[in-house]
Amino acid sequence: MSNNTPIAQTPLFDRKASIRGYKLNKMAMSLGEAPNRIAFLADEEAFLDSYGLDDETKTAVMSRNWHEMVRLGGNLFFILKISAVDPTPIIAIGAAQAGMSVEDFMVQRLGKKNG
Template identity: 60%
Template sequence: MTSPDRIPDTPLFDRPRANAGYALNKMAMGLSSPEGRAAFLADEDAYLDRFALTPDQRAAVKARDWAEMVRLGGNLFYILKISAVDPTPIREIGAAQAGMDLQEFLDTRLGKVTNG
């Protein structure tokens, strides 16, 4: 069980959350090797089966729900390894972490106004 977060909507990566996210982080760290990346891309389900992910962690990975992965104990530095294989632009992860859609994130957080 993770501890209560002290800052609203900001998961604190403390010992309980780190312990809860161990398998998730181990899975993501496995993507550091060419073999891990190849296995993930060839059969994501089989790759995920190698790790003791909780059903919620597995669902978050499959959905590429970045904020949920962090809430479930994922360390962002490890979770970003998934985005490198996927590939998911870092700005999309930033938007998810901020609870915004990409356009709102670009407009408000990065000061970039785009027209499609």
């Protein structure tokens, strides 16, 4: 028995999202190669422009708005390549996706207590 009830505020990565996020995902995957990481770090906006990202997507990437990148069609597995360049802890991305502070995410989702 399957439950097709959508989870509130959770973007679905379907065909439409895949098409929408193609350039974002292609750019993110390219960060697996050292020369691309160097170019990204040297001039992020120019690097994003070289992949033809629109202003909305560029803003999401440059502000590291993980939830927005997913909403715009970013595949989380590809977007994680962006986080590796900074580096951004995956827990911070999980907290952003859940709309929580890192501290609350650690306690509520991972059962970790502060201190």
